[in-house]
Amino acid sequence: MQVTRRVFTSGLAIGLAAPAVLRGASAQGGTIKIGQVVPITGPAAEAGKYAMAGAKLALEKVNKAGGVLGKQLEIVTEDDQTTNPGAVLAFSKLATNADISAFIGSIRSTQMHAMAPDILKNAKPTMFGGTDPTLTKLGNPWLFRCRPNDGYSGRVIATFGLDELKLKKWGIVHSTDAFGTNGAKALAEALEKAGVKPAIIQGYSNQSQDFTPVVLALKQAGIDVLGSYFTFENDLGIFARQLRQLGVTAPWVGSPSIVNVTALKLAGPALYNTYGVADYAEDSSPEAKAYADAYRAVMKVDPDNQSSWCYDAVSLLATAINKAGKTDPQAVREAMLSIKGYKGAEGEYNFDQNGDGLHGYNIVQNKSGKIAFAKHIEFKD
Amino acid sequence: MDLVLQLLFTGIGIGSVYALVALGFVLIFRATNVVNFAQGEFSMVAAFLMVIFAVDLEWPYWLSFLLALAGMALYGVIFNLGVYYPLRHRTYLPVIISTIGASILVANTMLALYGPQPQVLSPVFETPGFNVGPVYLDSQYLLIIVVTMVLVAFQYWFFEHTLLGKKLQATSQDKEMASLLGIPVATMIMITFVYSAVLGGLAGILVAPILFVSIQMGGTIALKAFAATIIGGFGDVAGAIIGGLALGVIETFGAAYISVPYKDGFAFLVLVLFLVFRPQGLFGERVAEKA
DSSP: OOOOHHHHHHHHHHHHHHHHHHHHHHHHHSOEEEEEEEOSSSTTHHHHHHHHHHHHHHHHHHHHTTOBTTBOEEEEEEEOTTSHHHHHHHHHHHHTOTTEEEEEOOSOHHHHHHHHHHHHHHTSOEEEOOOOGGGGGSSOTTEEESSOOHHHHHHHHHHIIIIISOOOOEEEEEESSHHHHHHHHHHHHHHHHTTOOOSEEEEEOSSOSOOHHHHHHHHHHTOSEEEEEOSSHHHHHHHHHHHHHTTOOOOEEEOGGGGSHHHHHHHGGGGTTOEEEESOOGGGOHHHHHHHHHHHHHHSSOOOHHHHHHHHHHHHHHHHHHHHTSOOHHHHHHHHHTOEEEEOSSOEEEOOTTSBOOOEEEEEEEETTEEEEEEEEEOOO | OHHHHHHHHHHHHHHHHHHHHHHHHHHHHHHHSOOOTTHHHHHHHHHHHHIIIIIISOOOHHHHHHHHHHHHHHHHHHHIIIIIGGGTTSOHHHHHHHHHHHHHHHHHHHHHHHOSSOBOOOOSSSSOEEEETTEEEEHHHHHHHHHHHHHHHHHHHHHHHSHHHHHHHHHHHOHHHHHHTTOOHHHHHHHHHHHHHHHHHHHHHHHHHHHOBOTTHHHHHHHHHHHHHHHHOTTOHHHHHHHHHHHHHHHHHHHHHTOSTTHHHHHHHHHHHHHHHOTTTTTOOOHHHHO
16 A cells, blocks of 8 residues: 555554543543552551551442442552652652542641642642641642541540549640640640640650659649640650659540550550540441451451541542542542541541541540540531 | 659669760770760660560570670670771771761661561569659669669779770770780770670660660660760760769759750750860860870
């Protein structure tokens, strides 16, 4: 066949257009993709494994129930190396894949702050687990939080201590980093709102080797209840032991680190009978229990909040995309905001205009090293 | 008064740990004229060895303890051959950088092996502590204080009353002269590294039940011990002990009576004051006088 100019031009046009057409066709008949930024290497690699397992459980559940918009759901993961630059890089890499309809970000607030500008630019719904209250107040419409923010933990600790334990002479111990300072501030504000001024607020710097001065100050103040915001488990462990050794027996309600596995291992009996706030508690609802059973069957360890929020994130995205009837980001965003009363593993989701899905915490108690659900405290605002 | 006694006990306990690590600093400094920035990692490695033997392998505590110390002696030999010996004829700078490199390498190796989560090592005694009047005495701290005192006495006897001790002293004072007198200088330095590693390791093993075993544990202690050596007078054994104890007591009382978050600040404020007003430390000689 003689190649005329027309044949050549047509051939060239077809050649150039083919990949796009083929890609379009594959998107039509293929899967719906969710990108997940997760620590696969670095200090949080262990937690990253849990996060991926949680997301995968939800994925299997969704696909078994018929998938999303009649297609199978697929998760594409990228390693954040447990660092901020790593998270930014991982997100950018995923964002270049136009087939990805929505994202799952990090459980670390600092990484979310680092990725937030790119998430805004990318303009697709991104679920996350970081609990810094300011993240949903950045004016970034694409952020959706699947854990209660730290603003609630202070209120929950105060409410539980005042209403349930009926104790009024508060001592607050907190790390002087951003997390600890803001948490203690929220707790003190919540107490003052209820007309109770804390007897003593004592900060400490991370990696303190000795808490004797802190414990003696608490003792002298004669507190009858203790609220705490510890960042690192080793600090918590040293403090807990010295607190009990020096004879302070007041009930203690702590931020989430007080009930995590490492803290329980390090402090042992010194933490028995203490209370902690926890976003995920196995016995808090039938959904949480069902999740725990499914997770344990696969992972052979007890689930915690590292995985539960990812499980909810995938389920919520599937629900929102199905509700929207398409993967158009704006439509999915609106569908997500209209989700009310969705019962997830972490609790009941009612997204507000800021993108916060959960508005309460569970209180759990350390009963001889086993964590038992005590009460769920929910706020309307 | 009860408060003061309680704080004093804790301060001396923590100070004893600083003193033990500071001793290691001083010994190596005297033998090689170099500050060993991997001194803190000696403590950390020994604590992890204890975790391997006593926790992972579940061997008896005292056997694990002896094995960990033996491991530290071996570690001291390897450290000397790998980090110091090849650079022994160079100025102090490459050696210091070499020790910093070793410290980073060791810390990250432990991170790769054990991860970032702290490990638990049970205390030597089953009784965590007891009250004497109003003061609570933590048995592990009590043990640390006793061990430090015994070691100070041993050190004095060893350096002043044994031939090996005198050879070590001669080496640290003047290597050339020592070698002319037939003292094997390289071996003496090797022995110093071994002793220093064992000493640092002992501090790590003793403090591990209190601070837990983590890759950061060495760095935190070493920084304070380093300050203690400067306060005591770099190169002075008695100075390191007094400096360590003083630092422990000052930061504990500073935290109790002035501010807890600035606890570490007090230690370093004292350090800065010493550097400005008495750079030779409590017991150090002025370099000019020495010359």
